[in-house]
Amino acid sequence: MWTVVFRQGFSARRVAHHDGETILQTARRANILINTNCVQGKCGTCTCLLHKGQVAMRRNEALSKEDLDSGLILACQSVPVTDGCEVKLP
Numbered sequence: 001m002w003t004v005v006f007r008q009g010f011s012a013r014r015v016a017h018h019d020g021e022t023i024l025q026t027a028r029r030a031n032i033l034i035n036t037n038c039v040q041g042k043c044g045t046c047t048c049l050l051h052k053g054q055v056a057m058r059r060n061e062a063l064s065k066e067d068l069d070s071g072l073i074l075a076c077q078s079v080p081v082t083d084g085c086e087v088k089l090p
């Protein structure tokens, strides 16, 4: 089973990832708080930094190309496409 690592400050938690789940859904299942608003890829409230691995975003109407190039992702729309994704929470 794939895992996702959530980093915040000096702490890190590795959580099992269920197939097809978004980063946000994985976090919520483990009671890890990611702030959200629209949950539709529009507001950018759930923006996180992808530190390692790759994700596919279902929808993105909030982040610019520069944001994406710097590793930012929308947790509510991002589905891991590699094992061991690491996400830095704000």
Ligand code: FES
Binding pocket: 035, 036, 037, 038, 039, 040, 041, 042, 043, 044, 045, 046, 047, 062, 074, 075, 076, 077
């Ligand atoms: S909660 Fe609005 S883009 Fe994710």
